[in-house]
Amino acid sequence: MKRIMLVVSYDGTNYHGWQIQPGVITVESVLNEAVSRLTGEQIQVAGASRTDAGVHALGNVAVFDTCSRIPAEKFSYALNQRLPEDIVIQESKEVQADFHPRYCKCRKTYEYTIINRRFPLPEYRNTAFFYYGKLNVGKMRSAAAAFIGEHDFAAFCSAGAQVKTTVRNIYDMEIEEEQAEGRIRIRVTGNGFLYNMVRIITGTLLEVGKGTLEPESVPQIIASCNRGEAGPTAPAKGLKLLSINFDTD
Amino acid sequence: MKRIMLVVSYDGTNYHGWQIQPGVITVESVLNEAVSRLTGEQIQVAGASRTDAGVHALGNVAVFDTCSRIPAEKFSYALNQRLPEDIVIQESKEVQADFHPRYCKCRKTYEYTIINRRFPLPEYRNTAFFYYGKLNVGKMRSAAAAFIGEHDFAAFCSAGAQVKTTVRNIYDMEIEEEQAEGRIRIRVTGNGFLYNMVRIITGTLLEVGKGTLEPESVPQIIASCNRGEAGPTAPAKGLKLLSINFDTD
Structure with a gap:
């Protein structure tokens, strides 16, 4: 018996999120089926991040145990077929x-893509949030700096999440702007994220970009620990889980 | 009566190309229907580039004549709805x-996207050609230089095209490499392109990248005027018409 780890990329458009649910197609259910057919065993993978419907991933992580003789490195090729x-x-x-990707110390990096121009771009229709109004990216960058560090992010957590603590550490946050396409990318790395946290941070930065909120008010919003103070939850389709790094000590 | 010009972007995945054909959905047929419904007139647009099935566009161009009182600039908003x-x-x-986008002097820019890494990226599955083997981008750049200038491009034209001359002028060609995603983009600007010309140039550059052809042999291939000497036609889905500029004299 051995434990295999998979780095999984997906376009989440056609899936009801990661987590297996009756009656709908999810990334986890498709993976379970492919691994089970390949090994001839009844396999349930365990994922690192249960991404929501419409959210994408470049590097989500899943593990499973198998008695298969297929070499670990060959699972990628065999499963992709x-x-x-x-x-x-x-x-x-x-x-x-004993490695379990959900209960391990790690660094996760998410990216949120906004297309900010007069009209949408067809190729980004499923992978970005389109906004036509003017956005002040300089102010969004000032506001982003306030999130870095260890904070109680209760104001940036959707109701319904069951977590022991709402304290998280954001190591890095950057906003990249590409002028020709009007593409703005918010990239954030932390030791973990609460339910909808990146989408609520993005929704709050969008309010700052529009001028509805000032960058200076973000520290107060964090300190309030009140979901009602932060901006709206940005749409799922703009979000992508870039990577999970387990090499931290 | 006035003539309206539209700059049209599309993801070509779900269309049988630009040109109207019986029994299938094309970009032109969808545009004709939308403009006709909006104006209440029976309208047929005239396009600049009849892109093939699966090819994308950021800036294809179409014109139509109308007696509608809708201001010219408002057609974009009304049609997008x-x-x-x-x-x-x-x-x-x-x-x-008297402006007709097909019979006008212009500069066209096309972009071809290759994803060159061990495994494909789901988000590029419809908009790039995936190739897993090693590509020497330096050699591809050397080879690309040979295409610049006025040449008879008969070796880079698929059979079946009816054109007066196979001489075209390529003004510029560049190859951009993005290491993290393994993305290679070939961008080419010219005064016009023969049928499948950008895809055959790309197929030839891919042979150079693989080492099957040397950059030094490209001038001979051009001079041969023989389609059999050039590389294969690269798949349609990697191609995108970026822009058409009519402001040249």
């Missing part, structure tokens, strides 16, 4: 038998 | 009554 084009395994390798 | 998400008008304006 059995998976649809919108789910691709980027890497497979053996990990320690 | 009636068009599917994968076709978006980026601009609308009035042009001279």
